Amino acid sequence: MLPPLRYVAVALCLVLSGASSAAASLRVERIVIDTRTTPRVLSVQIASTPASQAQGLMGRKHLALNAGMLFDFHKSMMVAFWMKDTPLSLDMLFVRADGTVSSIASNAVPFSEHEIVSSEPIRAVIEIRGGRAHALGIEPGDVVHARAFGNEIRH
DSSP: OOOOTTSOOOOSOOOOTTHHHHHHTSOEEEEEEEOSSSEEEEEEEEEOSHHHHHHTTTTOOOOOTTEEEEEEEEEEEOOEEOOTTOOSOEEEEEEOTTSBEEEEEEEEOTTOOOOEEOSSOEEEEEEEETTHHHHHTOOTTOEEEOGGGTOOOOO
16 A cells, blocks of 8 residues: 655655566665765665566565665655555654755654655655664765765765
8 A cells, every 4th residue: 555645755665566676677776875983985776767666675585784775855845654565673764855864754654654854855765774873873964875866075
């Protein structure tokens, strides 16, 4: 069941045929988040199509400490997520078009159909293991450097 349609919803909702193999083929990008204390480097899969966004991290039973998924919506919009069919607790970082973290939903409850809604139009959501945002010192206002925001750090 999708969240109500009053939002442009990106729901982790339907198991798409071939989606598990599609998740393995998603592009992986190194992103850097400037926290107040130190830059944090994450390796994220890029979900930039409706199919990859619908699949998200559903069914995944393991996620490395500094790994995650970046949902790129290609423009700013209100979004709603849920945890249906997702066995891992996740932190969701809602990120504005300029790369700043708008808000963080911490420790989302596995398998929950409760909506987690952005507080403002955002460009992307980054999902990481539950509790990692706090452990890494990631807070609203921090800057995410990634291709989606046009501010990636190249080495």
